[in-house]
Amino acid sequence: MELRHLRYFIALAGSLNFTRAAERLHVTQSTLSHQIKQLEEEIGAALFDRAGKRVALTGAGDEFLHYCTKALHEIDLGLGALRQNGSEVAGELHIGSTHTFNLGFIPGCIAAFHERHSRVKVVVEELSADHIAARLQQGTLDLGIAYRPAVPGPLQFEPLYNEEMVLVVAKGHALARRKRVRMVELHRMPMALLPASFATRQMLDECFRSCGAEPQVVAEINTLAPMMDLVGKTQLASIVAANVVSPHSGLVVVRLESPTPVRTPGMLWSPVARESAPTRAFSAIVRKLALRSSLKDVAQRAGRAA
Numbered sequence: 001m002e003l004r005h006l007r008y009f010i011a012l013a014g015s016l017n018f019t020r021a022a023e024r025l026h027v028t029q030s031t032l033s034h035q036i037k038q039l040e041e042e043i044g045a046a047l048f049d050r051a052g053k054r055v056a057l058t059g060a061g062d063e064f065l066h067y068c069t070k071a072l073h074e075i076d077l078g079l080g081a082l083r084q085n086g087s088e089v090a091g092e093l094h095i096g097s098t099h100t101f102n103l104g105f106i107p108g109c110i111a112a113f114h115e116r117h118s119r120v121k122v123v124v125e126e127l128s129a130d131h132i133a134a135r136l137q138q139g140t141l142d143l144g145i146a147y148r149p150a151v152p153g154p155l156q157f158e159p160l161y162n163e164e165m166v167l168v169v170a171k172g173h174a175l176a177r178r179k180r181v182r183m184v185e186l187h188r189m190p191m192a193l194l195p196a197s198f199a200t201r202q203m204l205d206e207c208f209r210s211c212g213a214e215p216q217v218v219a220e221i222n223t224l225a226p227m228m229d230l231v232g233k234t235q236l237a238s239i240v241a242a243n244v245v246s247p248h249s250g251l252v253v254v255r256l257e258s259p260t261p262v263r264t265p266g267m268l269w270s271p272v273a274r275e276s277a278p279t280r281a282f283s284a285i286v287r288k289l290a291l292r293s294s295l296k297d298v299a300q301r302a303g304r305a306a
Helices: 003-015 018-025 029-043 059-087 105-116 129-138 199-211 224-233 277-305
Strands: 048-051 054-057 091-097 120-126 143-147 156-159 163-170 180-182 190-193 216-220 238-241 251-257 265-269
Touching (some): 003 018, 003 029, 003 059, 054 059, 091 129, 190 224, 224 251
Antiparallel strands (some): 163 238, 163 251
């Protein structure tokens, strides 16, 4: 069964005349008759009573018309939405993102989005998770890209993937040659970490408590670039997401276990706000690129394990 069968059926049911229906569809009367016969054979029931030149819907035809009309209406709505999303999306999109995502993920999303929706102006603000949540509730942001909130709140959160955090040290550090390090081994180790107000730091502190470790935090820095610079110049260790570490930084990444710190990146938005067409379009790209990033991370971990 194809869409043309349904459209031919509805046209004939509307006029109950093969000649007029064929003219409306710009096909020959024999073509229309043949298509209707194919449809009836596939359904296994007669849809029309034919008595000479008179045509009438059968009981099956009358019932099928109800559902067929609804189905084609939904299909036409869907096609219209796709055309609108593909060429007519316009306006402004305001996004709040934490620093980690602004390093590469968000620029990649914007680049892919701009290729399809060049009429949308994208405004990105780098904010803390708390500020993103507050701005979403105020209605001054359309979408937030951050990590799962530690405490459930009024915002809706859609997880994208799970992200392992790793130990980062300079090449001369005592742990630089290790493939894996247990969290308990970081007890009393000099470290540079995010401030205690960050959700990521709170998660790390919980991991330390669970294994009985208490590192010596000698530096707290609220942005990652200077923290990585500090680690490269000292014997301090840090714990960050693996994608934060540049391949050319000279830093060494070591996997952590027992427990392995894991963060969940995702999208945040207010459930009471009306989702705009630009927001829906950008969210779809975020999901696609997040899946690609997650699969790449799995492959890299498998390669390191091998």
